[in-house]
Amino acid sequence: MRVAFLACPETLPAALGGAAVRRGDAFEHDLQIAALRPAIKARGGSLTEIEWRSPLPDFAGFDCVLLGTAWDYQDHAVEFLAKLEALEAAGILVCNPPALVRWNLDKAYLRDLESKGARIIPTLWSDNPGLDEIVAAFDHFGCDRLVVKRQVGAGGMGQHLFALDELPDPDWTMGHAAMIQPFLPAIKDEGELSLVFIDGAFSHAIRKTAAKGEYRIQSLYGGKEQAVTPSESDIAVATHVVRAMPGDTAPLYARIDLIRDIDGALMVMEAEAIEPYLYPEQGPQLGDRLASAIKARLEAN
Ligand SMILES: Nc1ncnc2c1ncn2[C@@H]1O[C@H](COP(=O)(O)OP(=O)(O)O)[C@@H](O)[C@H]1O
Ligand SMILES: [Mg+2]
Known part of the structure; x- marks a missing residue:
């Protein structure tokens, strides 16, 4: 070994x-x-x-x-x-x-999960958005803040937060295939819920919250995490996502990141099967x- x-x-x-x-x-x-x-x-x-x-x-x-x-x-x-x-x-x-990494590299996999019954964050997909598409997205979602992120991305890098009164410059373009989503206020409140699965079985969960003035919960931006015990129904939501991942066997490890909609239902932010941090401090059995x-x-x- x-x-x-x-x-x-x-x-x-x-x-x-x-x-x-x-x-x-x-x-x-x-x-x-x-x-x-x-x-x-x-x-x-x-x-x-x-x-x-x-x-x-x-x-x-x-x-x-x-x-x-x-x-x-x-x-x-x-x-x-x-x-x-x-x-x-x-x-x-x-x-x-x-084969699983190939599927998981591009956040287009979220559409695949959605077709298998998972609830994902409402998203507009664009090859390279500019100001016009951002304005249209504000209209489409009827919201006042938008998150724009790379389809192939990680760690919150190259991500943008736009507000109705803080639009990108007219000559701005994303420069990458991107996803446009309404900003979900739960990120500032409950934060993001991450459930870690080993060999398809739920192992442990954490709640991740952002630093003051930030909305990205990653430790790079001062985010904090704490161990939590999720409800049976929250575990069921994440388990459904793990089972919807492609492959004959369950992934050795996966981390399902979820965020709550205003109606309380969990939506998938990410289903990470490439190189997720697995929070050993909050799950001492992980090793x-x-x-x-x-x-x-x-x-x-
Ligand atoms: N729609 C959204 N509403 C609020 N916060 C968001 C939204 N999308 C992303 N974020 C914040 O940005 C972080 C990074 O986004 P994520 O989709 O997880 O991409 P990645 O981790 O692959 O860079 C999230 O952990 C969260 O803090
Ligand atoms: Mg993430």
Whole structure:
């Protein structure tokens, strides 16, 4: 059970060849490693952090590759996917598998989930929106604030918040395929609810809230999280989403991010099966659950 944990230069510790200055949320990489390494060791295995761009021969000794904290793949999606496919072709167990990653790379997967009965945030899809489409979206949704985000994106990067009295410049364009959504006030109140699933089973949940003056809940922007015990019906909503993900088997790990509509129903913000942070501090069983699931998969291989 020799497991590789993919990282990027900004999350990899400097001592292991990472950048001299790490990302502000690189501590999450360290927490995830600290949760997983002893659990894998206890099962007779090892966990090695490795930059995802490392050449194929560097992966020769591994049985399993976890996508870990490859948090810079968004602008290198083709290269990232090609590497995962090459690793799989080399006989390594890649979790989650490239086919699921391909589906999960583009937030267009939300439309797929919607067609399978999931409730998603009302969204207008555009190849490259400009001012006209933003104005039309305000009309369409009848709201006074809009969130515009990249279809292929992560970590809230390259995202815009526009208000009716704070429109983009006339020459502004997004420059990417994008999603336009009404700003949901629940983000400032209850925040975002994340349910972590290991091997298709609910593991633990957190509530994530934004810093004062912010609406993005990620730790990079000062967001905070706390462990919560979701209701049975909230778990059922997230379980439905996990089951609607493509693949013959449940994903090894998935994090379902939800936000409440004004009527109290949960909507899917994201269903993360690529490299989600899995909040080990709020789910102390995470390391053991993940290590057991990896072991079972390797034995079945
Ligand atoms: N429609 C929305 N209303 C309010 N806040 C939003 C909305 N969409 C996104 N956000 C905020 O922006 C963050 C990042 O958006 P998200 O869709 O999760 O993309 P990603 O995490 O992949 O960058 C969310 O965690 C949330 O804090
Ligand atoms: Mg998100």
